[in-house]
Amino acid sequence: MALDRKIAYINLTTGEIETKPIPISIRKKFLGGRGLDMYLMYNHIKPGIDPLGPDNVAFVSAGVLVGTLASATARTHIAGKSPLTGFVGSANMGGFFAPEMRWAGFDHLVIKGKAEKPVYLWIRNGEIEIRDAENIWGKTVTETQEIIREELDDRDIKILTIGPAGEKLVRFANVMTEIKNAGGRSGMGALLGSKNLKAIAVRGTMDLKIERPAEALEYNKRVITQVISAKVSQTQGRLGTPFIWGATNSWGGIRTRNFQANQFEYCDDIEPESIDEHAIGMAGCFGCQVHCRAKYIIPDGPYKGVYDEGPEYTAQGALTAEPGCKNLVNLLVGNHLLNMYGLDILETGSLIAWAMELYEKGILSDKDTDGLELRFGNDEALIEMIHRIARREGLGDILAEGGLRAAEKIGKGSIKYLIHVKGMSNLHSDERPTPALALGIATGSRGSDHLRSRPAIDLYGLPEPVLRRIYSQPVAYDGPISSHWRDYEGKPWEVRWQELCYEAVDCLGICKYHTIFLGPNFPNFEEWSRLLYYNTGLEMSPLDIWNVADRAYTMERLFNIREGLTRKDDWLVDRYFDEPTTRGVPAACGVTIDREKFAKMIDEYYEHHGWDENGVPHPETLKKLDIDKEPSHML
Amino acid sequence: MAKVLMIDYEKCTGCRLCELVCSVKHEGVSNPARSRIKIVKWEMEGRYVPMSCQQCESAPCMAVCPVKAISRDEEMGRVDIDYDVCIGCRMCVAICPFGAMSFDTLAQKVIKCDFCDGDPLCVKFCEVGAIQYVDASMVSTVKQVAAAEKFTSIMQKVAAAISTV
Numbered sequence: 183m184a185l186d187r188k189i190a191y192i193n194l195t196t197g198e199i200e201t202k203p204i205p206i207s208i209r210k211k212f213l214g215g216r217g218l219d220m221y222l223m224y225n226h227i228k229p230g231i232d233p234l235g236p237d238n239v240a241f242v243s244a245g246v247l248v249g250t251l252a253s254a255t256a257r258t259h260i261a262g263k264s265p266l267t268g269f270v271g272s273a274n275m276g277g278f279f280a281p282e283m284r285w286a287g288f289d290h291l292v293i294k295g296k297a298e299k300p301v302y303l304w305i306r307n308g309e310i311e312i313r314d315a316e317n318i319w320g321k322t323v324t325e326t327q328e329i330i331r332e333e334l335d336d337r338d339i340k341i342l343t344i345g346p347a348g349e350k351l352v353r354f355a356n357v358m359t360e361i362k363n364a365g366g367r368s369g370m371g372a373l374l375g376s377k378n379l380k381a382i383a384v385r386g387t388m389d390l391k392i393e394r395p396a397e398a399l400e401y402n403k404r405v406i407t408q409v410i411s412a413k414v415s416q417t418q419g420r421l422g423t424p425f426i427w428g429a430t431n432s433w434g435g436i437r438t439r440n441f442q443a444n445q446f447e448y449c450d451d452i453e454p455e456s457i458d459e460h461a462i463g464m465a466g467c468f469g470c471q472v473h474c475r476a477k478y479i480i481p482d483g484p485y486k487g488v489y490d491e492g493p494e495y496t497a498q499g500a501l502t503a504e505p506g507c508k509n510l511v512n513l514l515v516g517n518h519l520l521n522m523y524g525l526d527i528l529e530t531g532s533l534i535a536w537a538m539e540l541y542e543k544g545i546l547s548d549k550d551t552d553g554l555e556l557r558f559g560n561d562e563a564l565i566e567m568i569h570r571i572a573r574r575e576g577l578g579d580i581l582a583e584g585g586l587r588a589a590e591k592i593g594k595g596s597i598k599y600l601i602h603v604k605g606m607s608n609l610h611s612d613e614r615p616t617p618a619l620a621l622g623i624a625t626g627s628r629g630s631d632h633l634r635s636r637p638a639i640d641l642y643g644l645p646e647p648v649l650r651r652i653y654s655q656p657v658a659y660d661g662p663i664s665s666h667w668r669d670y671e672g673k674p675w676e677v678r679w680q681e682l683c684y685e686a687v688d689c690l691g692i693c694k695y696h697t698i699f700l701g702p703n704f705p706n707f708e709e710w711s712r713l714l715y716y717n718t719g720l721e722m723s724p725l726d727i728w729n730v731a732d733r734a735y736t737m738e739r740l741f742n743i744r745e746g747l748t749r750k751d752d753w754l755v756d757r758y759f760d761e762p763t764t765r766g767v768p769a770a771c772g773v774t775i776d777r778e779k780f781a782k783m784i785d786e787y788y789e790h791h792g793w794d795e796n797g798v799p800h801p802e803t804l805k806k807l808d809i810d811k812e813p814s815h816m817l
Numbered sequence: 818m819a820k821v822l823m824i825d826y827e828k829c830t831g832c833r834l835c836e837l838v839c840s841v842k843h844e845g846v847s848n849p850a851r852s853r854i855k856i857v858k859w860e861m862e863g864r865y866v867p868m869s870c871q872q873c874e875s876a877p878c879m880a881v882c883p884v885k886a887i888s889r890d891e892e893m894g895r896v897d898i899d900y901d902v903c904i905g906c907r908m909c910v911a912i913c914p915f916g917a918m919s920f921d922t923l924a925q926k927v928i929k930c931d932f933c934d935g936d937p938l939c940v941k942f943c944e945v946g947a948i949q950y951v952d953a954s955m956v957s958t959v960k961q962v963a964a965a966e967k968f969t970s971i972m973q974k975v976a977a978a979i980s981t982v
Contacts, residue, residue: 184847249847251837278833285848324861337858360860387850389923395845399838403942410944465863466832471944473830477863489862 184250184390184718185209187289189222189817190310192303194377195236195295199310204289208817209720211808213727214289215245216272217689217734219261222292223270224737225813229744233265233369234351234376236296242342242382243290244280245691249390249468250717251402252710253409254693256280256468258342258359264368266353266529266584267605267629269742269751271373273357273365274633274688276467276475279384282340286386293377302343302381304334307388315380320346322522323358330383343381344371345524347572351375352582354529354606358521362475362491363467366526368606368628369584393719401716405696405705406471412701415472419464422476423495424454430611433641434766436499437610439506439558440539441601441757444612445765448508452498456510465491472695482511485518493517493527499610500531505538506558516568523572532607533581533588534567536600545594552576603630604751613754614763615770616640618673621783625677625752627738633694635681639702640667648702653679656707656724668769670779674787685731686710733807736791736799740812749797752784819894821953822930822937824867829947831856831865835939842938844924851921853930854939854948867948869939870917870930872896878909878918878929894953895932903927 191200204218212218219241231237241261248255258280264271283289287308300315318326323345331339341359348355348371355371356364365371374380392398409415417425430436431449438446450456460481466473480488493501493513501516502508520527534556540546541556548555554577556563570578580588586605589597601608606629613620618637626634639652649663653676662672680699683706687697690710698704705713707724714720714727722730742751758775765771785795792803804810836852844851854869872895879887879896886902887909889895903926909918910927921928930937932950940950951959 249837251841251847281847285850328861361863387848387922389844389846389848389851391846392841395841399841399938402838406942406944462863463827464830465865466830468832469834469837470832471834471942473832473945491863 184246184284184392185720187244187284188287189290189292190288191292191294192310192312193295194293194297194301194312194379197312199312202817204817209246210722210726211730212734213246213689213730215243215248215257215689215691216259216261216274216685217730218290219243219259219272220270220734220737220741221812222290222817223261223263224741225815225817226292226294227263227741231263233263233268233271234372236377238263238373238376240293240370240373240377240379241290242283242293244284245687245689246289246720247713247717248691249281249284250392250713251398251469252690252692252713252717253402253405254467254470254472254696255691256470257688257691257693258283258365259688260357260365260370262370262373263745264628265351265372265376266369269604269629269745269747270627270738271368271370272628272738273367273370275357275359275363275365276470276693277340277359277363278468279340279342279359280691281468282384282386284386284390285388286384287388291382293379296376297378300378300380302330302379302383305382305384307386318380319349322346323524324361324522326381327360330381334383336385339383339385341381341383343524344374345522345572347523347525348372348375349380350572350574350582352525352571352574353584353587354526356524356526358524361489362521364521364526366528367631367633369526371524392717394716398716401712405709405713408709409696409704410471412703414700415695418474418695418700419472421454421458422464422474422492424457424493424498426495427498428453432766434615434763434770435612436503437601437608437612438503440504440535440599441761442539443765444614444763444770446503448502451508452502452510452513457493457514460514467693470693474695478514480511480514480518483515485515488518490514490518490521492521496609497527497531500528501564504531504535504610505564506535507561507564508559509561512561512565516565519565519568519572523568525568525572528609529584529607530568530571532601532610533571533585534564536585537567537577537581538563539599540592540596543599545592545596546577550577550592598756601755601757603754604747606630612763614758614775615766615773616667617670617775617780617783618667618676620754620758620775620780621673621677621787622680624754625784625787627735627742633684635677635684636699637673637676637680638699640673640676642702643667644702652698652702656728668773670776670783674783675790677787678790681735682728682731685735686727689730689734690714729807733809736803736807737809737812739791739793739797739799740809743798747797749784749795752797754780819891819953820932820950821872821894821956822869822932822940823949823951823956823959824869825947825949826866828945829856829865829867830945831858834942835867835948838938838942842933843928851923851928853919853928868915868917870896871915872930877912877914881908881912883908893932893935896929897931898927898929900926
């Protein structure tokens, strides 16, 4: 059955490999993917270790529904202590790696130690081999995959790899698969790089038994219809995530020239319709009918004719509005380079934009930039800085350390201009007009992030009964709720609810575009309960799944607290409170986040979690979730 | 009129849901290695092509089978395997020009597309319509229309270009 996949412990220092089954009792508590990774992480990583030292542990996993008929069950999760934040490191990616890993017999990999020389793992039908990777060290993301496939003589091998940036230990390097599927945020690529682990290749032909095939097929068809009948899915399936660009910009939600405006003047040049002129169709991840991944060919310049995928909405902001660049080809080229280097696009673009503001304010000089005119709108400087960060050259070497470390090194009040939470850069979407979204990024367990909890449907202004229907299941909620995105009331509950919604799908291995993230009528805990039953035979109610998510999220909190996180880390930078927005629709214009009201939101958010006023879980909360005896070292 | 699978690879997004539903329908498991349809991919170029049995009129697998286990079902328009007769010699696998006859190493038997007995699941689940189940005579009609559309749109562009000169 789909629950018989194993966990493998791989020690790169000694070369020892051990495999174990995953007990059903652990499954019921953490399911798989991110949830079980968090259990393993709390148990296997010793407090206070250097994230780039051999004591850090890398976790790679598949959600418990990956490879089954649950629609979009493609997600791979990668975890470890973050080299960027020092807190929870966690990245989630689409593509085809996780299903292949399950067909090869494994759900979880626990990778310890450090190889003496560059290596890669070769996993095939229950067997794991550590192989020499000296010939692929230094290669780009796509080159690496092509060489490994050729070496092992199988074009269907799926590969998870780091690019040159991960090898150079850039603290926000990604783990990648295929051309653009990225395990981004929190620097998991640097973690693999620090272990001298270049790649993991998998190939499997083992049955993954579907418990109730007929029902699973029929129910999957229903869920697919539920997802793709929504206009938002259809639009996304035609234009990809950039479809929200124009609306967000005219509304006043695009962080521009680092944080100096909240609307980009040259929006039309980089609208999805403009990108679409160079697109050659859409691609989908495993089993997904939304197919939001755009395929494009660079039309001009030195990279003319090169194929790549994206750019996503994130890249649009990070490579255009934030650095103030409006050139479409530059966006496509930047996106391509970051994919080849294996760098986090959001983090890279955001830090370059920060450096541009520092340069324009005179904090960084020509000497610091080695003569590069690092002004907003300088397309060439943007591309040059991408190269320098990936290769750790000059100022690039400083930025490669991440915002907080770089600010310390640069000094001169540079930190005042850094837009981050917990040392991780914010998405280009401006949260000042939306307290709910601001609370989401402030409290996210992996640092500032829009994929930890994002009550984005707030922007639809849904009527209260609809919001009540969504937010009152699977646990009852009768507190305040508000339809307006400007309000503070009731939003902490929304943040907590969305947080557990995302945690749940990260445990299951389902994409967030198949959740309430973007559409109020999308699959939910009720559907996941049935999908689990038909596909794996696991009988878990919607409430049981909610509790798994709550347990896993609390484990993340415990990990962070153990690493020194306090209430002050769940906070925004001053600019959110002090600098009003200047553009956009009337309600989004001239606003800041109110410090006092925001602090009250944090209190309320902690209360919903059963945490004290410092954000530490109450003993009874841990007991209720049955994690009061962690670390329990069961696996 | 017998129906055929009509494949339009330009529409394929490479998601491989067809492989998944095929293996679940036929074997009750998720395992693309046991699927009757396969997406051949050039990942780094974004090119994906669904490959399945063409149900040939003059099928090489049928001709090469030493025990006559393979026959044509004219009503369904498909090539059938009689597993009671099949000896598993895999000559059919060797000769198929499309690689559409596979050997299932777990069940130890050759496998191929059977149109799910008239309701192909791959077609049902492919929302982009890269795989369609249509009357054999319709295939060329559909292609004619597509080609004609391309041709006329080029002609219109040319005409527009000339008129602006």
